[in-house]
Amino acid sequence: MAQLNSQAVQDIPHLTLYGAQLASAAAIAKAQEIQVPEDIAIVDASQQLLHFQRMPKAKYASIDIAINKAFTAAGFGLPTHAYKETVSPGGPLFGINNSNGGRFMTIGGGLPIEIDGRVIGAIGCSTGTPDEDRQVAQAGVDAVLAHVKKENGLQALRM
Template sequence: MDLLAFAKVIANRIETESARADVPVSVCVIDIHGNGVLMHRMTGAPAFSMEIAERKAYTSALVGLRTAELSALVQPGKDLFPLMGLAGGRFCSMGGGAPLTTDGQRVAGVGISGGTVEQDVSILEGALRETSSTLNAAS
């Protein structure tokens, strides 16, 4: 599988959803080893959104969960609370990150940032639904 080509498909879908929502975002895809595959910032997305998108992608790639789901698990007193202090603070529990799979195997994580957490989650979910439909139709 060509991970860069897959990442570009995901990024294009995110840009489409972002344009529909009129919320420019940064997009990052990181492989399951923590290496960057793709990163870009749409015109108008805040500069800091690149770092947040990268942290969301890193978290989803390595932990294998959507960052929105992780948030409840890293609160004080919860089993994964120590996670947020690991890896020099690279983990992020704000919504807007999701693991990416192909053939049932996790291959990467994607993170977006630029809007509110709710906007980021909505854009990401719409893009992943669209990508899933397109990839399934092509199979």
């Protein structure tokens, strides 16, 4: 498909299924390393689910949480843990967690995947503690960024 050049159309990069699978494999490896079964969800820049993996013994209740962590990170462009203080009673974003049909997540484990300052997707992990979920999600983000950097022979990649 030819590159479009129009003020009426945007060219928005999206994470591919291949990229999502790279993220998932790295996240699973990290989860196994820290011995925490995880539900792992990867979405594209439009917050649409690309890939989901439920490890054996991961919590059933964490399935939607993982998906919604990825949804929040992609849609708002920040890690889910960044909202913890601002959504508390009296905080400037108090109540936002009720937006988007209750899908807005404020606990750690949702990270955007960004290249050159543009969100191309996100990963959400759930079952462990918020810190464990963040570690697992970070492994997924790092795998995608390392692949893109290597594939493009880049010395530096803004993340």
